[in-house]
Amino acid sequence: MSLVFRGLIKSFFSPNKELYWSIKNILGFYPNNIFLYKLALRHKSATIKTINGLKLNNERLEYLGDAVLSLVVADYLFRRFPYKKEGFLTQMRSKIVSRSTLNKLSMKLGLPDLMLSSFETGTTVKSAGGDAFEALIGALYLDMGYDFSRKVIVNRIINFHFDIEQLVDSEISYKSRILEWAQKEKKALQFEVLEEIGEKQKKQYRVAVRIDDIVIAEGMDYSIKGAEKLAAERACQQVIEQPS
Secondary structure (H helix, E strand, O other): OOHHHHHHHHHHHOOOHHHHHHHHHHHOOOOOOHHHHHHHOEOHHHOEEOOOOOEEOOHHHHHHHHHHHHHHHHHHHHHHOOOOOHHHHHHHHHHHHOHHHHHHHHHHHOHHHHOEOOOOOOOOOOOHHHHHHHHHHHHHHHHHOHHHHHHHHHHHHHHHHOOHHHHHHOOOOHHHHHHHHHHHOOOOEEEEEEEEEOOHHHOEEEEEEEEOOEEEEEEEEOOHHHHHHHHHHHHHHHHHHOOO
């Protein structure tokens, strides 16, 4: 008996019928191990502590789902654009898996309505939806394996919810990208004007990106905003694209 058919049978007799149906609407199949998906939708604010001290929430599944999603998207883009360089592929992957994009996608999929949290009704942490989506991908991977997960992510998520050609033409915000990275990695990030050079129309600004009080990159431009943009791009290259 296949896992998909087994999940369908379980859905008829489970007290979690509504969650089975919700996952079917989102991912296109009835899950086999519904516990994984319940855990994926449990925010850390609603953590359950077991007798042996184990904390049950979606943080570990989020970590796993982040890696699976990144791999599937990288593989998809590598095949979709066989003649594009590494920089293009990296930018495209960032556009798809960025925190802001996943937060919007989670809203579209209705995940906030399925999440278990201690928030007041109608309120959520800014990144909770994107985190839950990544955790859902982690649950999918553990429940159904990589090959099945890849097909679901490509066919039900990428092909259905993303306009790839429009993404190609859209400009990536390096500042948003480095801010999202810092938030996810729990790093203290700051843009600092180090120096003003020249006077009036010829004045230039030298801006640094500090991560945990260490200068990672600098940029110089005739406006603070432009200098921040250059510094952010260089910071992305340092800590995200070439972390070594």
